Amino acid sequence: MTRTEIFEKIKEIIKTQFNGFEVKEETMFRDIPGWDSLGHMAFLGNIQQAFGIKFSFEQVVSLNGVKNVIDCLEQLV
Secondary structure, three states, X not given: OOHHHHHHHHHHHHHHHOOOOOOOOOOEHHHOOOOOXXXXXXXXXXXXXXXXXXXXXXXXXXXXXXXXXXXHHHHHO
16 A cells, blocks of 8 residues: 555545544644544544554554654555
8 A cells, every 4th residue: 555545544534533624744633623532542443444453552652643644554554
């Protein structure tokens, strides 16, 4: 899977979960209106399901923006 394909999937998940919010690769999660710890966990659960992967605890705590997630997923998928 290419970086572009990964990013497109992430954008759709965020758009669905956060009421149409559009992201760029540089978007940090704190910049997304309504993002909180529960939203973070739901988002990561949606990512794991969409990509058929499982994040480690270390990965979960280090993921703070779209770029981090893409970088991590490039290694896992």
